[in-house]
Amino acid sequence: MTDNGEGLRLGKDLVGLKDLSREQILGILDTAEPFKEISERPIKKVPILRGQTIVNLFMEPSTRTRISFEFAEKRLSADTVNISSSGSSVQKGESLVDTARNLEAMRIHMVVVRHGSSGAARFLADRIPSNVINAGDGQHAHPTQALLDLLTIRDRFGDIEGRRVCIVGDIQHSRVARSNIWGLLKCGAEVAVCGPKTLIPAGIEDLGVQVFGRVEEGIEWCDVLYVLRLQLERMQGGYVPSLREYNRVFGISSSRLQQAASDMIVLHPGPINRGVEIDSAVANGPRSVILPQVTNGVAVRMAVLYLLAGGQPEFAESAKGEDK
Amino acid sequence: MTRPLLLTGGRVIDPSTNTDAELDLLVVDERVMAVEQGISGPDDAVRISVEGLVVAPGLIDVHVHFREPGGEHKETIRTGAKAAAAGGFTTVWAMPNTDPPLDDPAAVGYVREEARRWARKGEGGARVSPVGAASKGLAGEQMTEIGGLVEAGAVAVTDDGYPIADPLLMRRLLEYTQRFDIPVLQHAEDMALTAAGVMNEGAVATELGLRGIPNVSEAAVVARDMFLAELTGGHVHIQHISTREAVGLIARGRERGVRITAEVTPHHIALTEEAVRGYRTEAKMNPPLRTEQDRLAIRQGLIDGVIGIIATDHAPHHYEEKEREFDDAPFGIVGLETALSVCVTELVSTGDLTLSQLIDRMSCAPARTMGIDGGTLQPGSPADIVVFDPDVKWSVDPGQFHSKSQNTPFVGKEVRGRVRWTIVAGEIRYEGEA
Amino acid sequence: MPTDPIITQTLFDESATKNLLLELAQQIGQTVPPAAHLVLVGIRRRGDSIAESIGEHLRGIRGTLAIGSLDITLYRDDFGQIDSLPRVGTTVIESSIDGAHVVVVDDVLYTGRTIRAALNELADFGRATKIELCVLIDRGGRQLPIQPDYAGHFAEVAPGQEISVRVPTIDGAWGVDLVDRSAALAGSSEVGEE
Numbered sequence: 001m002t003d004n005g006e007g008l009r010l011g012k013d014l015v016g017l018k019d020l021s022r023e024q025i026l027g028i029l030d031t032a033e034p035f036k037e038i039s040e041r042p043i044k045k046v047p048i049l050r051g052q053t054i055v056n057l058f059m060e061p062s063t064r065t066r067i068s069f070e071f072a073e074k075r076l077s078a079d080t081v082n083i084s085s086s087g088s089s090v091q092k093g094e095s096l097v098d099t100a101r102n103l104e105a106m107r108i109h110m111v112v113v114r115h116g117s118s119g120a121a122r123f124l125a126d127r128i129p130s131n132v133i134n135a136g137d138g139q140h141a142h143p144t145q146a147l148l149d150l151l152t153i154r155d156r157f158g159d160i161e162g163r164r165v166c167i168v169g170d171i172q173h174s175r176v177a178r179s180n181i182w183g184l185l186k187c188g189a190e191v192a193v194c195g196p197k198t199l200i201p202a203g204i205e206d207l208g209v210q211v212f213g214r215v216e217e218g219i220e221w222c223d224v225l226y227v228l229r230l231q232l233e234r235m236q237g238g239y240v241p242s243l244r245e246y247n248r249v250f251g252i253s254s255s256r257l258q259q260a261a262s263d264m265i266v267l268h269p270g271p272i273n274r275g276v277e278i279d280s281a282v283a284n285g286p287r288s289v290i291l292p293q294v295t296n297g298v299a300v301r302m303a304v305l306y307l308l309a310g311g312q313p314e315f316a317e318s319a320k321g322e323d324k
Numbered sequence: 325m326t327r328p329l330l331l332t333g334g335r336v337i338d339p340s341t342n343t344d345a346e347l348d349l350l351v352v353d354e355r356v357m358a359v360e361q362g363i364s365g366p367d368d369a370v371r372i373s374v375e376g377l378v379v380a381p382g383l384i385d386v387h388v389h390f391r392e393p394g395g396e397h398k399e400t401i402r403t404g405a406k407a408a409a410a411g412g413f414t415t416v417w418a419m420p421n422t423d424p425p426l427d428d429p430a431a432v433g434y435v436r437e438e439a440r441r442w443a444r445k446g447e448g449g450a451r452v453s454p455v456g457a458a459s460k461g462l463a464g465e466q467m468t469e470i471g472g473l474v475e476a477g478a479v480a481v482t483d484d485g486y487p488i489a490d491p492l493l494m495r496r497l498l499e500y501t502q503r504f505d506i507p508v509l510q511h512a513e514d515m516a517l518t519a520a521g522v523m524n525e526g527a528v529a530t531e532l533g534l535r536g537i538p539n540v541s542e543a544a545v546v547a548r549d550m551f552l553a554e555l556t557g558g559h560v561h562i563q564h565i566s567t568r569e570a571v572g573l574i575a576r577g578r579e580r581g582v583r584i585t586a587e588v589t590p591h592h593i594a595l596t597e598e599a600v601r602g603y604r605t606e607a608k609m610n611p612p613l614r615t616e617q618d619r620l621a622i623r624q625g626l627i628d629g630v631i632g633i634i635a636t637d638h639a640p641h642h643y644e645e646k647e648r649e650f651d652d653a654p655f656g657i658v659g660l661e662t663a664l665s666v667c668v669t670e671l672v673s674t675g676d677l678t679l680s681q682l683i684d685r686m687s688c689a690p691a692r693t694m695g696i697d698g699g700t701l702q703p704g705s706p707a708d709i710v711v712f713d714p715d716v717k718w719s720v721d722p723g724q725f726h727s728k729s730q731n732t733p734f735v736g737k738e739v740r741g742r743v744r745w746t747i748v749a750g751e752i753r754y755e756g757e758a
Numbered sequence: 759m760p761t762d763p764i765i766t767q768t769l770f771d772e773s774a775t776k777n778l779l780l781e782l783a784q785q786i787g788q789t790v791p792p793a794a795h796l797v798l799v800g801i802r803r804r805g806d807s808i809a810e811s812i813g814e815h816l817r818g819i820r821g822t823l824a825i826g827s828l829d830i831t832l833y834r835d836d837f838g839q840i841d842s843l844p845r846v847g848t849t850v851i852e853s854s855i856d857g858a859h860v861v862v863v864d865d866v867l868y869t870g871r872t873i874r875a876a877l878n879e880l881a882d883f884g885r886a887t888k889i890e891l892c893v894l895i896d897r898g899g900r901q902l903p904i905q906p907d908y909a910g911h912f913a914e915v916a917p918g919q920e921i922s923v924r925v926p927t928i929d930g931a932w933g934v935d936l937v938d939r940s941a942a943l944a945g946s947s948e949v950g951e952e
Contacts, residue, residue: 008843018531034829034848042854043882046832076832097647109751117604117649138651140533175533202536203527303846306832310843 001054010307013125013132016141017182020164025186029151032296038075039298049078049309052109056098057124058084058135060116064270065135065145068294069112072301074185075140078110096123104128110308113137118175131308139173144304148297150187152289153224155296156265161188166218168250169228169240169277170199176269177228181207194218195228195250198239215250225287226267227252230277243276253279257287265289327749328352331364331566334374334711338381340692340700349379351707354750359701373583374711377744380683381699382414382450382708383664384690385571386509387484387563387587387635389656390416390452392438393431394423399640399728401438404660405449407638407727409754411660412743414448414708415698416638420457421485427457428685429476436477449726449753450746451698451708453479458508467496471531474504480697482509484563484602489515498558507559507585507694512545512570513537513611522651524612532600534650537612543569550584553642559583561693564637566592566611568621575630587635588622588660590666591733595619599733605646605653607733609639627676632689634682636663640729658727662720662734664712668741672714674706679714707750712743715758767936769913771920775894775932778910779808782892783815785908786861794859794887796823801830801876802847807896807925812863828850828862830911833875849879856884861908865923867893870904876897897921 008027010020017025038046054073058066064288066082073080096115101121103111110131113121116136116193125132136142154160154294171177171193184191185208193204194212205211212218230246240246252266266278274280283290329351336347336359348363349356351485365371390404399407401418408416418435420426426435432454439452456473458481470481481501488494488510497508518541523529525536546562550573565571565586577584591609596616599607610620625631638740639656646653667686671677677685687710690697698708720737722730746754763863770778790796800809806827813825829847862876873891880889892908897915913921915936918941 009739031846034846037848037850038832041882042884045882047878048832048834095644095648097644115649117651119650122603123649138533139535178531178533202525202538203530206527208931253500307843308844310837 008307010304012308012310013121013134014143014304015122015125015134017143017179017186018141020186022186022188025147025150025183028147028300028303028307029154029216031307032147032151032299035299035302035306036296038302039295044075045074045077045236047077048306049057049073049076052076052078052309054080054110054112054305055103055108056080056082056112057103058082058114059120060085060114060136062114062136062324064294068297069301071134071298072305075298076305096120097127100127103130106204110305133304133308136175136283139175139178141179142175143179143183144297144301145176145279146183147304148293148300149180149226149267149269150183151296152267152293153265155292156289157223160184162188163224164192165189165224165226166192166194166212166222166224167226167228168194168215168218168252168295170230170234171195171204171228172199172201173231173234173237180226181209185209192218192221196240196246199234215252216256216259217266219256222264223261224265224267225252225260227278229269229271230273232273243273247276251275251277251279252282254281254285257282260287267293269296326354326405328357328366328369329707329747329750329752330363330369330371331374331379331709331711332363332371334377334379334754336379336701337680337683338701339680340381340688341702343701344680349701349709351709351747351750353733354707356701356703356705356707357705357722372745375743376680376713377711378714379709379711381687381701382710382746382748383686384414384415384696384698385413385636385638385660385663386417386561386633386690386694388418388638388660389417389421389640390418390435391640392422393434396411397728398642401435401452402442402447402449403726403728404638404640405439405442405452406754407660407725409449409660409748410449410726410743410756412664412710412712412746413660414452414710414746415451415696415747416660417453417479418454418480419484420455421462421483421692425457425462426454426473426478428461429469429472430479432456432473433476443748447603448748448751451748453477455479455484456481458483459493460607462486464493464661464717467493467500469505470500474506478506480506480509480561480564480694482511484509487511487515487545491552494549495552495556498556498560498721502556502558505695507561509561509563510545510549511564512542512549512562512684514544515543517541517544519654521612522608523600524614526597526615528597530602532603534600537610539567539569539614539618540569542611546570546573550574550582552584552714553577553584554580557583558682559585561588564611564635565590565622565631566618568618571621571630573623575625575628578630585633586625587633588626588631589635590663590670591657592619592622593626593634594666594670603650605648605650606657606731606732606735608650608653608655609637609657610655623671623676626671626685632685632693634663634667634685635690636660638727640727641731642729643731646731647658656699656727657731657733658725659732661725661727661740662732663741663745665718665720665741666734666737668714669739673740707747709745709747710743711745711747712741714741716742718742764938766919766938768933769936770934772932775934778894779811779932780815782894782908782910783812783819784810786892787816787819789907790820790859790861792820795857796820797851797855797858797860797886798823798825798859799828799851799876799880801828801862801863801864801872803928804923804925807927808865809863812892818940824852828876828879830872830875830879833874833879835871837934851883855880855886858884858886860886860889861892862889863892865894865925866921867891867896867904867906867909868899870900870902873904874902891934894923895921
C-alpha cells in the first residue's frame with residue numbers, strides 16, 4: 001500500500017457509500033491496512049484519538065456492530081460513552097432532534113449512530129457539528145459493514161474490479177445489501193441480487209444490478225456469494241412461508257455450492273441463522289470468510305474514525321455530498 | 325351593511341360566462357350587481373382600480389384540513405380560513421378527520437358556525453363548508469346520520485384521512501347519498517397494499533431504504549369505486565389523484581357516463597418522488613409524490629378535463645412533528661397559500677392551460693361538479709371574487725403564511741402570480757401587497 | 759505538488775552517504791555488547807531504509823540482529839493541527855523487544871518530537887532493556903530533551919533551510935541535501951517533517 005490515506009478527505013460524516021467516490025472508498029480500504037497490525041500488537045492501543053469523545057448512540061439493538069466500533073474506538077484511545085435505547089431517554093420518548101441537541105451541548109467529537117429509521121443518520125449529521133458515522137439506519141445504509149466486506153473481498157482476490165458478487169436473501173429490508181451495492185459498483189464489481197421476489201425491492205435494477213430468480217444461477221455466476229441474514233420477523237410479514245421453505249429454495253448448502261467456481265468465497269454479515277439462509281458446513285467451510293470479515297470490521301472502523309477525526313471542518317461541507 | 329364595491333379596469337376572466345375582457349365589476353349587497361364597461365356606480369361605493377390585474381370568481385378548494393377541533397396547534401378554523409383567503413380562496417371544504425371527527429350534526433354545525441362567528445367579528449376568511457364523516461368515528465363500519473349532517477351544513481361525506489375500504493359500505497353510501505344529492509369523497513387507497521409505505525414505491529424508495537406505496541394501491545380502489553358508482557348511479561369523487569393508472573380509469577368511467585369525478589393537488593402537478601431525497605419530510609404526503617410519468621399523465625388528465633378540479637389537500641402539521649425521522653413524520657403539506665401561484669407557474673406559464681382554464685379548474689369546475697354556489701361572476705351570484713396579479717414573481721417564504729403551519733416543499737420556490745384581493749360576500753377578506 | 763524546492767547544496771553524495779552509514783554501523787557494532795539482543799527500529803518512511811542499510815553492515819560485524827520499522831503517525835502530538843492528513847504506515851517489529859537492546863534509527867534529528875512519539879510507540883511492543891538513538895544527520899533545534907547516541911553528521915542549518923535525506927527505495931539513490939525552503943514554502947511534506 002503506498003497511498004494510505006494521505007490527503008484523503010471524507011468530509012464531516014460517513015452516512016452512506018453513495019456519497020463517496022471510488023477514490024475515497026479505496027482510500028479508506030488502504031488506510032485500514034496498517035490498522036490491521038495494531039490489533040496484532042501486545043498492547044492493542046495507539047494514542048491518536050486521545051481526548052476525543054465518541055458517543056455510540058444505538059437506538060436499535062446491535063451487539064456485533066457496537067462491539068466492533070467500541071474496539072476500534074478504544075484501540076485509538078478515544079473516550080467512549082454508550083447510549084442504547086434500553087434505559088436511555090430515547091425510551092422515554094425523547095425525539096431524535098432533542099437527542100441531537102443534547103449531544104451537541106455536551107461538546108462531543110463524534111457520534112456513531114444506529115437507528116431503526118432510514119435517513120436517521122443523515123438527520124443527525126445535518127443538525128450537529130460533530131462527526132456522524134452511520135452504523136446502520138433503517139433499510140438505508142450500513143457503510144462500515146460494506147467497507148469491511150470490500151476489504152475482505154480485496155484481501156482474497158487482490159482487487160474488487162471485475163469481480164462478480166451475488167447478494168442472496170432479503171434485499172428489500174437490507175441496508176447491508178444497499179451499501180454493498182453502492183460500494184461494489186463504485187469499485188468496479190458486477191453485482192447481482194437473488195432472493196424470493198417478495199423480498200426484491202421495486203426498481204432495484206435501476207441501481208445497476210441484475211436479478212437472479214434462482215439461487216443456483218447466482219452461484220454459478222459469481223466469485224463472491226454474499227448471504228444475507230433472514231430476519232425472522234419476515235415470516236410474520238408473509239414474505240416467505242416458513243424458514244424451512246426458505247432454506248429449501250434459497251438456503252446455501254454444500255450441495256448447492258458444487259456448481260460454484262473453485263475460488264468462490266462466501267460472506268455473511270452475521271449473526272448467522274444456521275440452517276436457514278446458510279448451512280453450518282458452508283459457514284464453517286473453506287469458502288467462508290465470515291471470521292476475516294469480523295477482524296476486518298475493527299480495522300475498517302479504526303480507519304474511518306481516524307480519517308473523520310483528521311478531517312478539517314472547513315472542508316466538511318463541500319465533501320458531505322447530497323444524497324442524489 | 326357593507327358599502328358597494330367597484331373594481332375598475334381589471335381583466336375579468338369568468339369561464340362560467342365565457343368572459344375574458346377589460347370590464348368593471350360592481351358589488352352591491354354581497355352580490356355581483358354588474359360586470360360591464362364603464363360602470364359609474366353609486367356614490368358611496370368603494371372604488372378600487374385593478375388595472376393590469378385579473379378579476380375572477382373566487383377560488384374553491386374542496387379539500388382542506390383545518391384540524392379544529394382537536395389539532396388546534398396545527399391550524400384552527402379561523403387561521404385556516406384566513407390562509408385560504410390569502411391564497412385567493414373564497415370557499416373551502418373542511419375534511420371531517422378532526423378529533424373528535426365531524427360524524428354528528430353538532431360537530432358539523434360547529435365548524436360552520438365557527439367560521440361564520442369569526443367573519444361576523446371582522447376576522448373572517450374564506451367560507452368554510454364542513455364535509456361530514458361517511459362512517460361513525462371514521463371507522464369504516466357504520467354509516468353516519470347523513471341526513472342530519474346535511475341539515476347541519478355538510479356539503480359532502482368522506483372518511484378522508486382514511487379510505488372507505490369496505491366495498492359494501494361504499495355501495496351503501498353511493499346509494500344513500502343520492503337522496504341528498506351530495507358526492508362521496510374517496511381517499512382512494514388500499515391500506516393492505518400500502519402496508520407501512522411512506523413514499524412512492526420504486527427505485528428512489530429502494531435507494532433511500534424507505535417502504536414504498538405502489539400505484540396499484542390507489543388504482544385498485546379507483547377501479548372498484550368506478551364500478552360501484554356505475555352500479556348505483558351515485559357520485560363518487562376521487563380525491564388527490566396521483567397515478568397514471570387512476571387517470572386512465574377515470575377517463576374510461578367518464579366515457580361510459582359514470583358519475584366519477586376527480587381532483588389533483590398542485591404538488592402532484594409540480595413535484596415527483598425525487599423531492600423526497602434527503603429524507604425531506606415536507607415532501608411526505610399521502611398519496612405520495614409519484615414518478616415523472618405519473619406527473620405527466622396527471623397534467624394531461626387536467627388539460628383534457630378528465631380531472632376537472634384542482635384541490636390543495638391543505639394538511640397543516642406543526643414544525644416539531646415534521647422535524648423528525650421520515651418514517652415517523654406525519655403525511656401532508658400545507659397548500660392554500662401557494663396553490664394559485666404554483667399552478668400559474670406550472671400550468672399557465674408553461675402554456676399547458678390558459679388562465680381561463682386554470683380558473684375553471686380552481687373555481688368554476690368545483691362549483692359545477694359539486695353543485696354549490698360560487699364559481700361565477702354572473703350578476704346576482706354571491707360576490708366571491710379573487711383579484712390577482714398573474715405576472716408578478718415572488719419566492720415562497722413560509723414565514724409569511726397566515727396558516728399556523730409552514731410545512732411546504734415549495735419553500736424558496738420562485739413562482740408567478742400573486743393574490744391582491746380576496747372578496748367574500750362583497751367584503752374584502754384579504755388584501756395583499758402590490 | 760508545488761514547484762520543486764531549490765537545492766542549495768549537496769552535503770553528501772551517494773558514496774559519502776554510504777560512508778556515513780558504514781561509520782554508524784561500526785560505532786553501533788563497537789558499543790552494543792555482543793551478547794545483547796539487538797533490534798534496529800527504523801522510523802518510516804526513511805529511517806527504515808537507513809536501519810536496513812546499517813543492519814546489512816552489522817550482520818557482517820556481529821551476529822544476529824532484528825530489524826523493524828515503526829510508523830509513528832498514530833503517536834503524533836500534532837494530530838488535528840496539521841493541514842493534510844498524514845498517511846498511516848504499517849509498523850513491523852519482527853520479534854518482541856522485551857529485554858532487547860533497541861536502536862531507534864531515523865534520517866534527521868530536529869525537534870525530537872518524532873523520537874518522543876517513537877519511544878511511546880515502542881513501549882507498546884514490550885519493555886526493552888535499553889533504547890538508543892541513531893540518526894544520519896543531527897541538525898539541532900531540539901524542542902525536547904532528546905539527544906542522539908550515534909549521529910553521522912552534525913549540520914548547521916540557517917533559518918528557512920532544511921535537511922533532506924534521499925534513500926534508494928524512495929528517492930532512487932543515497933544523498934543528503936541542504937534545501938532552501940524559503941523559495942518553495944509549501945514544498946513536499948517529506949522535507950524537514952522532523
